[in-house]
Amino acid sequence: MTRVGGQGGSPAAPRAVDVARLAGVSQKTVSRVFNAERYVSDDVRRRVLGAAEELGYRMNSAARALASGRTRSIGVVTLGTALYGPASLLIGIERAARDAGYALRVVNTLEGDRGGVAGAVESLLEQGVDGIVVSEPIDESDEGSVSLSVDVPVLVLGAPATFGGPRAVTAGVGAESLARAATEHLLDLGHVTVHHLAGPQRWFAARDRLGGWRAALSARGRLQPPVLEGDWSAASGYAAGRELASAGDVTAVFAANDDMAIGLIRALTEAGLRVPDDVSVVGFDDIPVSAYVTPPLTTMRQPFDAVAHEGLRLLVQAIEKPDAEPAPANDPPVELVVRASTAPPVARTTPARGRRSASRSNGSAHAPPAGNGPPATD
Amino acid sequence: MTRVGGQGGSPAAPRAVDVARLAGVSQKTVSRVFNAERYVSDDVRRRVLGAAEELGYRMNSAARALASGRTRSIGVVTLGTALYGPASLLIGIERAARDAGYALRVVNTLEGDRGGVAGAVESLLEQGVDGIVVSEPIDESDEGSVSLSVDVPVLVLGAPATFGGPRAVTAGVGAESLARAATEHLLDLGHVTVHHLAGPQRWFAARDRLGGWRAALSARGRLQPPVLEGDWSAASGYAAGRELASAGDVTAVFAANDDMAIGLIRALTEAGLRVPDDVSVVGFDDIPVSAYVTPPLTTMRQPFDAVAHEGLRLLVQAIEKPDAEPAPANDPPVELVVRASTAPPVARTTPARGRRSASRSNGSAHAPPAGNGPPATD
DNA sequence: CGCAGTCATGACAGCGCAGTCATACGGGAC
DNA sequence: GTCCCGTATGACTGCGCTGTCATGACTGCG
Structure with missing residues (x-):
């Protein structure tokens, strides 16, 4: 040597x-x-x-870390998916961390990976991170909700702070209130009730959205149709859409994310239903293509970047000034983006041929000729 | 202390x-x-x-790193975008790295960040990574193509290996041959020529796709219409679509990614052109929603996961057995996914009303009518 | 039986920094 | 002039591990 x-x-x-x-x-x-x-x-x-x-x-940062006891790095536990939400959060986190002088170490937990989050956190602790971000964790535990207990500060994104242990912080708008607003948008348009295409219920984010939908319906005393559960993918939205189309009494659907909404719309369209004339659909996230699908999707925009920055601010504060009060999170702004996939319901007098709703803003919402061959499943 | x-x-x-x-x-x-x-x-x-x-x-991994001179970690330089390609690659890299016993450190380079890659690499070296992955770098330099020179092994994904210095390795199918196959698919359908909606030319991936398109047209002596350049976004595809719609003589477009293809189709549809009856469109990447937009998109699937794994295998080998020959990369399989956005051209006798092409069934890789170019296994 | 070779373990040093303390210098305040 | 405090620098040490080498114990074989 x-x-x-x-x-x-x-x-x-x-x-x-x-x-x-x-x-x-x-x-x-x-x-x-x-x-x-x-x-x-x-x-x-x-x-x-x-x-x-x-x-x-x-x-030599290893020597520095050894001598100082700090690594100037933050660990991120995120899901191994290319979904827009988690990916956007990760980018925001990286940027905010770098701005604060921290490097980023990333561990993915694959869905279905039991004890995934705990294991990922363990590996980050071994790497000696100064703080941990748990982004959009899913609850894989059988024994109800788990809770990490670690000595470094923890930021939880997309789940209750308690998930990250007693002293964890969190940031972000409550998805529940957003989901509620999305549902209310449909009710305000005059729909008697709203169906919900939920995300996988092991995701906290999916549960919150379901809860918001429930709350909106309850508050107005509307009946709650049975919930369909997808897996965030357009394919699962498509499958759900076929079910809904055969149900026959659906006029409005709130999908827990845009991908599912797109698959859903595809299935409805293939079944001869027009969106929004026969069925209104609201998505969630406002992924970049949502404005350009047919019809352009009404959706709830999520301020991922703002959430990441706000969260990291709190985390860094917890790292560097452990005693200071955990300043309450500034809730970032949110926004319902109304495009052409939602409209007032049309009385179903004529079997399947409603009056066209007044043309809406940008999207000349051409209903494409029905009956294009079904896309390859998956 | x-x-x-x-x-x-x-x-x-x-x-x-x-x-x-x-x-x-x-x-x-x-x-x-x-x-x-x-x-x-x-x-x-x-x-x-x-x-x-x-x-x-x-x-304590800092102590271990200090004593052993190795950190058992790999640094990734990636672009700060939620685009499907880079995000999927990152996930694949993380997984492969973890399987090989390496932790991951991530640095983003924001587009427009001059000298971004070099700076990111520098920060990774400071962190003492054992190897570096440069994923989908963009060429921000004014003086032509840059080339890193570092002492640790480098894997370049989505750019020429030389970008990463003399001893860098690379993996992945040449995007050029894929783009060529995509273009040939359209030519095989009978289109006289194919327009190209390119990605931003500072991306190597975008240049390769442009090159493949050129090659396909040249090989058959077809004329090359002017190239439109987008920024990968559906919005830019939409803008390009408006231009193409007004041009009037377009029957086939190869878009450099699916998002742009979706925006493009939207613009064409709004202009009264039908896809694929009036204009065929091929995308690139096969993002998850592509099968569910209207019409379902014919696109070139990229094997991101296989590329990441193969690349990491090479990188880890370069780290652990520096002397062994850099085993030639096994090119992963690729696949043209034919869905409903492409069809033979229709003679433009009647202004804008072509005969519907024979209904194309569900779309998984059907051999399209005319001599289907083999899915380019490079 | 003796010796070499394998297996199993420990003593010790040092990786390259940051923390702590000591030191030295200089400029007011008194 | 003396004291004191703010500034500027260096000597020394130790962070927690791994590499190297030394040391036994045990095995097998001639």
């Missing part, structure tokens, strides 16, 4: 002492410069930076 | 020596057990593991 000098392969990476020697200062002073500590004269700082540049010096 | 015993906050985390003491062995033996080294008796192993469990011992 001797440092090989110049010969053989690349020369050993320069260390702080090497920089110190070249700059004519002590190793400790180099450390001071690189940590932007106080009490370093401008002259010395310049010499050190110059020497570092000359040698191509890079700090 | 004394270790505080039990009182005040949580007790200090147990170290290997603590475990060793409890198990009645030396600290080095604990290290051996946790590294699964040879020459540890079963009895000792059990005692050590028991003691570790009892104390809740977790290895």
Whole structure:
């Protein structure tokens, strides 16, 4: 384990002492410069930076972590899916973390991976992260809701803070109130009731949306049709759409995300039902294509980026000022984007041929000729 | 900096020596057990593991990294977008890395961030990763193509290996041949030529697709209509669609990704053109909703997961056996998914009213009428 | 029986930093 | 002039692990 000098392969990476020697200062002073500590004269700082540049010096973060007990990194537990929501959150988290001077370590938990979150958290702790973000966890436990208990600060996104242990923080708008607003939009249009195509109920986000839908209907004393459950995919939305189409009495559906809404609309369309003339559909998330599908989708936009930033602000505060009060989260703004997939219900006098609703904003909502061959399943 | 015993906050985390003491062995033996080294008796192993469990011992990976010179982690440079391709690759990379025993550190480069990749790589090197994955880099440099030069192994995904320096490896099917196959599918259907809606040309992936389209047309001596350039978004596809609709002589379009294809179809539909009767559209990626939009999209599926796994295999080999030959990549399979957005052209005798093409059934890879170009297994 | 080889374990040093403390210098306040 | 405090720097040490080497115990074989 001797440092090989110049010969053989690349020369050993320069260390702080090497920089110190070249700059004519002590190793400790180099450390001071690189940590932007106080009490370093401008002259010395310049010499050190110059020497570092000359040698191509890079700090060894493992050594720093060992000596300081902090890694300046944040671990993220996220689901191994390319779904728009989790992916957007991850991006927002990375950016916010970097802005705060933290590196990111990522562990995925695959759905169906029992004890996935706990295992992922364990592996992050082993890596010595200073804080942990649990993004959109799913509840795989049999014994009801689990709760992590770790010593580092935890931020939970898309689930109750208690999921992350007693001292965890959370951020984001309650999905429940958003779901409620989406449902109310349909009721306000005059629909007698609203069907719900729910997400997988092991997801907290899916439960919240279901709850919001229930709340909206209850509040107006409307009856709650049976709930369909999908898996967030357009394919599952399509399957649900076929069921709903055969049910026959459906005029409005609130889908728990846009992908399912798109599959749903496809199935309805194939069954000869027109959206929104016969059935109104509201999605959730406002994924980028939602404005361009046929018909353009009315949906609840989620402020993923704002949520990630707000959450990270809280997490970093918990890391750096453990004693300060956990400043209450500023709820980011949310927005129901009304496009062309929702309209007032049409009296079903004529079997399947309602009056066209007044043309709505941008989308000349052409109903495509029904009966295009069903798409490949999955 | 004394270790505080039990009182005040949580007790200090147990170290290997603590475990060793409890198990009645030396600290080095604990290290051996946790590294699964040879020459540890079963009895000792059990005692050590028991003691570790009892104390809740977790290895300190910073110390391990410092002592061993390896972090057992891989850094990923990826673009800060929720696009399906990059997101899917990231997931595949994480999974493959974990399977190989590596943790993942992620740095995003925002588009428009000059020198973004180089800066991101620098920050990863500082974190001491054992290898680096550069996923779908974009070329922000003014001076032509850049090339990293780092000491750790590099895997480049979605760009020429040379982008990652002289010894970098790469994996994945050449996007060029895929794009060529997509274009040929349209030509085989009988279209005289094919328009191209390209991705942003700073992306290598976008350039490759453009190149493949060019190659397909050149090979058959067809004229190359002017290229439209989008930014991968459905919105940009929509804008391009409006232009194409007004051009009037378009019968087939190859869009560089599915989102743009969806926006494109929307614009064409609004302009009164029918897809595929008047205009055929092929996308690229096969994002999950593509099968459920109207019409279901013919598209080139990309085997993201296979590419990530194959790439990581190569990277891990380069890390662990630097001398072994960089085994040539096994090109993963690719697949043109024919759905309902493509059809033979219809003679434009009557202004805008073609005969409906024979109904195409459910769409999984049907051999389309004319000599179907083989799905380019590169 | 003796010796080499394999297996099992421990002692010790050092990875490259940051923390702590000591030191030295300089400029007011008195 | 002296004291004190703010500034600037260095010496030394230790973070918790792994690498190397030394040391026994045990095996098998001539």
